[in-house]
Amino acid sequence: MTEPALATLTRLRTACSQCNLRELCLPVGLSADELETLDNLVSTRRKIRRGDSLFYGGEPFSALYAVRYGFFKSTLTSGDGREQVTGFYMAGELLGMDGIGGDRHTCTLTALEDSEVCVMPFARVEDLSREFEPLQRHFHKVLSREIVRDQGVMLLLGSMRAEERLAAFLVNLSQRLTARGFSASEFVLRMTRDEIGSYLGMKLETVSRLFSRFQEDHLIEVHQKHVRILDIGGLKRVMAQAQGAA
Amino acid sequence: MTEPALATLTRLRTACSQCNLRELCLPVGLSADELETLDNLVSTRRKIRRGDSLFYGGEPFSALYAVRYGFFKSTLTSGDGREQVTGFYMAGELLGMDGIGGDRHTCTLTALEDSEVCVMPFARVEDLSREFEPLQRHFHKVLSREIVRDQGVMLLLGSMRAEERLAAFLVNLSQRLTARGFSASEFVLRMTRDEIGSYLGMKLETVSRLFSRFQEDHLIEVHQKHVRILDIGGLKRVMAQAQGAA
DNA sequence: CCCCGCGCTTGACGGGGATCAAGCGGAAAA
DNA sequence: TTTTCCGCTTGATCCCCGTCAAGCGCGGGG
Numbered sequence: 151m152t153e154p155a156l157a158t159l160t161r162l163r164t165a166c167s168q169c170n171l172r173e174l175c176l177p178v179g180l181s182a183d184e185l186e187t188l189d190n191l192v193s194t195r196r197k198i199r200r201g202d203s204l205f206y207g208g209e210p211f212s213a214l215y216a217v218r219y220g221f222f223k224s225t226l227t228s229g230d231g232r233e234q235v236t237g238f239y240m241a242g243e244l245l246g247m248d249g250i251g252g253d254r255h256t257c258t259l260t261a262l263e264d265s266e267v268c269v270m271p272f273a274r275v276e277d278l279s280r281e282f283e284p285l286q287r288h289f290h291k292v293l294s295r296e297i298v299r300d301q302g303v304m305l306l307l308g309s310m311r312a313e314e315r316l317a318a319f320l321v322n323l324s325q326r327l328t329a330r331g332f333s334a335s336e337f338v339l340r341m342t343r344d345e346i347g348s349y350l351g352m353k354l355e356t357v358s359r360l361f362s363r364f365q366e367d368h369l370i371e372v373h374q375k376h377v378r379i380l381d382i383g384g385l386k387r388v389m390a391q392a393q394g395a396a
Numbered sequence: 397m398t399e400p401a402l403a404t405l406t407r408l409r410t411a412c413s414q415c416n417l418r419e420l421c422l423p424v425g426l427s428a429d430e431l432e433t434l435d436n437l438v439s440t441r442r443k444i445r446r447g448d449s450l451f452y453g454g455e456p457f458s459a460l461y462a463v464r465y466g467f468f469k470s471t472l473t474s475g476d477g478r479e480q481v482t483g484f485y486m487a488g489e490l491l492g493m494d495g496i497g498g499d500r501h502t503c504t505l506t507a508l509e510d511s512e513v514c515v516m517p518f519a520r521v522e523d524l525s526r527e528f529e530p531l532q533r534h535f536h537k538v539l540s541r542e543i544v545r546d547q548g549v550m551l552l553l554g555s556m557r558a559e560e561r562l563a564a565f566l567v568n569l570s571q572r573l574t575a576r577g578f579s580a581s582e583f584v585l586r587m588t589r590d591e592i593g594s595y596l597g598m599k600l601e602t603v604s605r606l607f608s609r610f611q612e613d614h615l616i617e618v619h620q621k622h623v624r625i626l627d628i629g630g631l632k633r634v635m636a637q638a639q640g641a642a
Numbered sequence: 643c644c645c646c647g648c649g650c651t652t653g654a655c656g657g658g659g660a661t662c663a664a665g666c667g668g669a670a671a672a
Numbered sequence: 673t674t675t676t677c678c679g680c681t682t683g684a685t686c687c688c689c690g691t692c693a694a695g696c697g698c699g700g701g702g
Contacts, residue, residue: 226551230636234551248547250540257547276533280526287522293539294496300546301494301503305472305480307553308597312659343680351554353660358681374668374680390476558689589650599690604651620650620698 164268165189174242174329175216176270176292180284187282191275192216192268204245204259204267211249213271217241220265221340224248224257225348235349237299238262238323238341241330244292262340307351310389315350316360317389320370324379335382339375364388410514411435420488420575421462422516422538426530433528437521438462438514450491450505450513457495459517463487466511467586470494470503471594481595483545484508484569484587487576490538508586553597556635561596562606563635566616570625581628585621610634 166177167185177185195218198204204215207227222239236257239245245267249255279286306315328334339346343354350357361372369385371378379385412423413431423431441464444450450461453473468485482503485491491513495501525532552561574580585592589600596603607618615631617624625631 226547228551228555228636232551232555234555236547236550247540248544251537251544252541256544276529276536280529280532283522283526286526290522290539291497293536293543294493295498296543297539297546298494298497298502300543300550301472301482304482304546304549304553305474305478307550308594309474309478309480342678348554354680355661355682356659358679359659362681390474588648600650601652601691602689604649605689608651 164192164195166191169218169268171216171218171242176244176285176288179288184282184284187278188285191270191278191285193271193274194269195266196269197264197266198261200261200263200265202261204261205249205255206258207256209255211246211253211255211272213246213269214275215245215259215267215269217243217245218266218268220267221262222259222265223262223341223345223349224259226257233348235341235345236303238349240326244296247293247296262345311391312350312352312356313360313363314389314391315352316346316357316364317369317385319346319350320377320379321382321385321389324382335379337377339377410438410441412437415464417462417464417488422490422531422534425534430528430530434524434531437516437524437531439517439520440515441512442515443510443512444507446507446509446511448507450507451495451501452504453500453502455501457492457499457501457518459515460493460521461491461505461513461515463489463491464512464514466513467508468505468511469508469587469591469595470505472503479594481587481591482549484595486572490542493539493542508591557637558596558598558602559606559609560635560637561598562592562603562610563615563631565592565596566623566625567628567631567635570628581625583623585623 165186166172166175166188167182169175169177172178172180172185176191177188180188193213196204196215198220204222207225217239219241222245223235224237224239224245226234226236228234239259245259246255248257250272275289279289306318310318323337324334327337341349343357347354347357361370364370364385365372367384369379369381369388371380411432412418412421412434413428415421415423418424418426418431422437423434426434439459442450442461444466450468453471463485465487468491469481470483470485470491472480472482474480485505491505492501494503496518521535525535552564556564569583570580573583587595589603593600593603607616610616610631611618613630615625615627615634617626
């Protein structure tokens with residue numbers, strides 16, 4: 151079966167099977183053959199400039215998004231205007247799953263640097279999931295992992311002290327960057343102290359003070375947004391210092 | 397097509413279409429016809445005595461569970477032995493979704509009173525989801541709502557003060573009990589102060605003190621595990637008293 | 643029936659982190 | 673290049689809630 155040349159180009163340009171993120175993104179674990187089935191999962195790509203939002207809380211839900219490059223934060227706004235950062239997302243991670251349950255997005259996704267996402271219309275995700283068992287299985291895993299991730303943050307917020315939380319945050323960031331081929335020990339924070347603080351349930355001054363203390367303790371070197379991890383083992387020790395362990 | 401009488405009995409006994417929770421549970425929103433398709437979703441039922449666990453963190457994952465009656469808590473244990481209550485579950489709510497992503501459960505589910513669950517082998521859930529679009533759609537919604545719920549708890553833990561958190565907890569409990577036909581204003585807590593405190597990121601003494609203060613303020617009457625809500629509007633006001641609202 | 647123990651309440655005190663405040667410095671714009 | 677502003681750092685102080693401690697009361701078992 152043939153298709154117009156332009157359509158072929160478009161399909162190939164957005165094809166999962168050609169994407170260098172296929173080891174991280176939705177198709178992870180699928181064979182090359184299976185991968186081709188996904189090649190019409192992505193309808194288009196969309197660029198979002200730093201500071202702009204991919205979607206806002208309250209907007210109708212229609213698609214999931216995979217980060218191709220860039221960096222996002224998700225924020226939740228409570229009835230009384232409080233804002234909480236609920237997550238940070240980088241290449242290969244999936245956005246928008248909060249919207250499935252109520253047909254509207256509950257959180258706002260904002261780019262912290264110029265970014266690009268693959269747009270996957272949700273109806274298409276569900277259609278393909280029904281036809282193609284490996285995709286269904288994998289999609290369920292991705293949803294479940296988001297639940298587990300959120301529960302991990304609950305553990306962090308509910309039972310750890312500020313310095314433990316920040317250490318855990320740095321270790322997690324380092325691990326995710328490593329998985330993407332970046333340096334595990336040196337990186338540039340894309341978010342402000344205020345955003346880190348919101349995510350970790352503390353004030354920006356506390357974040358700043360703790361960065362300084364970690365530096366004094368030779369765990370990290372920090373200069374504004376540049377962070378170098380000097381002693382990852384030390385950070386892990388800080389993060390596990392359950393003093394009031396139940 | 398006929399089936400042995402015993403099989404018919406078993407099927408009917410565990411049939412979603414006959415269950416008085418069908419308005420709350422997985423089948424919500426399905427028509428009577430559609431419901432019958434689900435009647436072989438549930439393989440068996442399982443009773444769990446107060447204090448016993450349905451599954452433990454680390455155990456292999458094989459099935460999802462729907463609470464038929466009773467009350468559960470889910471707990472997460474971190475590497476260093478800290479324990480955090482990540483949720484409370486009552487009739488009609490789904491358990492075990494944390495296990496899908498890694499083929500093992502990450503949290504432990506413990507009955508806080510004698511309880512019964514419907515066992516839904518996950519392979520069967522996925523098979524039926526592929527054949528039956530309304531189930532697929534609904535199952536995705538349930539997963540997504542769990543994500544949204546968890547993010548709500550993150551907001552609570554990350555940006556609210558202790559009294560706001562406890563008020564939010566009481567309002568939420570009241571609403572869920574109302575949806576199940578129980579009194580909105582009078583109920584018996586199934587969990588201890590310690591468990592409430594763990595869930596809300598505070599110590600049991602703080603929970604106790606706040607209960608006492610709410611009582612002084614004529615918001616509730618509390619006597620051990622018996623709680624009567626006197627002023628739900630007042631509780632909602634406490635919960636929204638964003639003083640440090642960003 | 644009484645006793646025992648667990649879970650709850652309440653008080654006193656201290657500390658971790660919030661709040662208020664001032665000044666710095668780097669990045670982006672002119 | 674200079675200017676400007678936002679984000680970061682650091683200090684001083686305060687207070688919410690954790691910690692430690694003591695005692696109560698209900699429910700279960702002997």
